Amino acid sequence: MALKRRYLEDIEKSLKQYSGLNLIVEGNEVSLKGQWSLEQDGIVLQTYDILISIPEDYPVCVPIVYETGGKIPRKMDRHINPSSGDACLFVEDERWEIWPIGASFKEFLDVPLRNFFIYQAYFEVMGHFPQGERSHGIIGKIEYFLEKFNLDSEDTVLNILMTAESPSTQNLLCPCGKSRKLKYCHGPVVHRMKTNINSEIWNKTIFQLKERRFERRSHSIEKRMKIQEDFFNTSPLDIL
Amino acid sequence: MFDPNLNQLDLYFNEIYKNLDIPAHLLATANQRYMDLAEWLKKDSEKRFNSNSILYPQGSILLGTPVMPVKARDDFDYDLVYLREIKKEGITQKELKKQVGDQLKAYIEYLKEENSDDIPTLMEGKRCWTLKYPKFHMDILPALPDEEGEYKMNAKDGIIITDKDLHHWQYSNPKGYNAWFKYQMRQSIHEEKVKLARASTLEVEEIPDNNVKTTLQRAIQILKRHRDSTFKGEKDDKPISVIINTLATKAYKNSSNLYQTLQDILTEMDKHIVEKNGVYIVENPINPKENFADKWERYPERKNAFYSWLKSAKEEFIGLERKGSFSEINERLQKSLGNDVVTGAWNSFEKLNAKKNALNIAVSNIKTPTKPWVP
Numbered sequence: 001m002a003l004k005r006r007y008l009e010d011i012e013k014s015l016k017q018y019s020g021l022n023l024i025v026e027g028n029e030v031s032l033k034g035q036w037s038l039e040q041d042g043i044v045l046q047t048y049d050i051l052i053s054i055p056e057d058y059p060v061c062v063p064i065v066y067e068t069g070g071k072i073p074r075k076m077d078r079h080i081n082p083s084s085g086d087a088c089l090f091v092e093d094e095r096w097e098i099w100p101i102g103a104s105f106k107e108f109l110d111v112p113l114r115n116f117f118i119y120q121a122y123f124e125v126m127g128h129f130p131q132g133e134r135s136h137g138i139i140g141k142i143e144y145f146l147e148k149f150n151l152d153s154e155d156t157v158l159n160i161l162m163t164a165e166s167p168s169t170q171n172l173l174c175p176c177g178k179s180r181k182l183k184y185c186h187g188p189v190v191h192r193m194k195t196n197i198n199s200e201i202w203n204k205t206i207f208q209l210k211e212r213r214f215e216r217r218s219h220s221i222e223k224r225m226k227i228q229e230d231f232f233n234t235s236p237l238d239i240l
Numbered sequence: 241m242f243d244p245n246l247n248q249l250d251l252y253f254n255e256i257y258k259n260l261d262i263p264a265h266l267l268a269t270a271n272q273r274y275m276d277l278a279e280w281l282k283k284d285s286e287k288r289f290n291s292n293s294i295l296y297p298q299g300s301i302l303l304g305t306p307v308m309p310v311k312a313r314d315d316f317d318y319d320l321v322y323l324r325e326i327k328k329e330g331i332t333q334k335e336l337k338k339q340v341g342d343q344l345k346a347y348i349e350y351l352k353e354e355n356s357d358d359i360p361t362l363m364e365g366k367r368c369w370t371l372k373y374p375k376f377h378m379d380i381l382p383a384l385p386d387e388e389g390e391y392k393m394n395a396k397d398g399i400i401i402t403d404k405d406l407h408h409w410q411y412s413n414p415k416g417y418n419a420w421f422k423y424q425m426r427q428s429i430h431e432e433k434v435k436l437a438r439a440s441t442l443e444v445e446e447i448p449d450n451n452v453k454t455t456l457q458r459a460i461q462i463l464k465r466h467r468d469s470t471f472k473g474e475k476d477d478k479p480i481s482v483i484i485n486t487l488a489t490k491a492y493k494n495s496s497n498l499y500q501t502l503q504d505i506l507t508e509m510d511k512h513i514v515e516k517n518g519v520y521i522v523e524n525p526i527n528p529k530e531n532f533a534d535k536w537e538r539y540p541e542r543k544n545a546f547y548s549w550l551k552s553a554k555e556e557f558i559g560l561e562r563k564g565s566f567s568e569i570n571e572r573l574q575k576s577l578g579n580d581v582v583t584g585a586w587n588s589f590e591k592l593n594a595k596k597n598a599l600n601i602a603v604s605n606i607k608t609p610t611k612p613w614v615p
């Protein structure tokens with residue numbers, strides 16, 4: 001399945017402002033290659049050699065970005081996937097707010113990609129990232145939901161996601177504990193997320209959260225059993 | 241524009257240090273020449289004497305504290321120990337010295353036959369042989385293992401070396417001293433490795449000690465340069481590096497701020513000189529019998545030279561936050577560290593500040609911040 005013509009045109013259009021990038025079309029494979037130069041007030045902050053590969057199911061799938069000049073080490077702490085070498089621009093669940101489906105390719109370059117390289121250039125000089133970065137993996141996702149829901153408990157996040165998912169629950173009390181009906185509380189935001197987040201990613205996140213809850217619970221049961229065991233094993237004779 | 245506060249002074253002195261350090265490409269060339277020679281000598285010793293030999297760095301190359309000479313056209317030192325693994329009973333000092341010379345002459349012949357493009361010239365010194373390359377020279381010190389164990393710590397690395405009139409064996413232990421030096425600053429070495437690991441794909445455990453440079457090493461380099469420009473003429477009075485190195489290490493407080501480290505060292509270093517019955521002692525930390533300052537008794541002007549050097553270094557380096565603007569600091573340091581070093585450092589310091597400024601503006605101009613992640 002080749003990339004649709006209108007997407008290709010949209011990508012081509014973005015190159016007017018990003019003249020350092022060249023479009024390469026080889027059969028069904030579409031990519032952009034070139035230099036990304038960051039400047040501020042006439043000072044060159046950094047120049048990165050990059051390769052952007054456009055997936056066949058673009059824009060459902062996000063363009064894959066590689067820094068090919070070796071300036072950013074391939075490690076998690078630098079938000080580069082160590083095995084595949086691609087840049088991790090944002091938490092997948094957060095995508096709809098940063099670069100929703102329907103937004104132009106230029107917006108992809110202007111916002112998440114440009115930010116990413118500014119952060120990297122900043123790191124090179126200062127030794128740390130300028131502002132929030134997400135933790136790796138599921139923890140980073142949880143950080144997003146806690147921020148979005150303005151909560152501090154992972155358990156509550158899962159309760160809200162699970163309850164508010166279906167439209168029939170909107171008159172129930174919101175699990176966040178504010179004693180309001182879902183429709184007047186966290187209901188609408190979950191609804192917006194559910195319609196905007198890719199269903200595969202949505203289901204994966206809920207599955208991961210459930211898994212973590214299960215593990216937490218079995219740990220605490222184990223702990224309780226251990227305490228009981230210790231209690232009964234300490235006979236008065238041992239103390240004497 | 242920027243005030244000389246502790247952080248700015250840290251950046252500033254880091255640029256100073258970079259400008260008096262041996263440039264990476266020069267050091268890489270010297271390292272390569274060293275490894276070529278070491279390999280050749282090892283093979284040659286097996287053939288010639290049927291015994292083993294090891295060539296290894298000592299002094300500032302081993303400690304990671306070399307400095308470029310004050311005059312840019314002068315050589316920098318690359319000091320080596322040439323250890324023959326034989327017993328001292330089997331050889332006289334004169335024979336040892338001559339045999340090493342013969343080997344080095346043969347090495348040069350070998351290089352000529354190979355049409356090597358970098359052929360050194362050989363010179364004989366009192367204790368060592370010198371191979372002169374463009375930009376640097378190697379002082380090669382013939383040595384044997386010290387089998388009597390003169391040293392309290394790291395005795396297995398002890399060596400005996402020829403004396404000036406080739407008579408009494410002298411003791412030395414550069415590897416043992418280096419081990420002490422690195423151990424004293426192990427905390428900072430670790431911190432530097434963590435920093436380097438963050439900026440590269442290496443893990444902390446993969447980084448050798450010599451790939452990082454602590455604030456102590458950098459501060460010693462700056463102080464040595466200050467000494468070198470203070471004692472341009474009177475070479476004999478110049479405080480020896482091992483004294484500065486030892487006292488600085490004892491005064492080191494593990495600060496990650498280079499400027500603070502300079503202040504810590506200069507404030508405390510002379511407290512580690514012990515005076516016993518009018519004799520000044522800078523003890524070798526791995527051999528209490530050895531006094532690095534033993535010459536001060538016979539040549540009191542050397543002791544005086546040390547203290548007056550320390551006094552001027554204190555005046556120039558301590559309390560700079562309160563001693564005027566950066567341009568005043570530049571002016572003073574140009575005299576004591578050299579024009580090129582300070583001008584070069586100032587240029588890169590200004591560039592770095594401009595870049596940091598621009599980065600902060602670029603970040604604050606971001607309208608829609610995003611947060612990078614890894615699945």
Ligand SMILES: [Zn+2]
Pocket residue numbers: 174175176177178185186187
């Ligand atoms: Zn709620």
Ligand SMILES: [Zn+2]
Pocket residue numbers: 317318377379
């Ligand atoms: Zn020399």
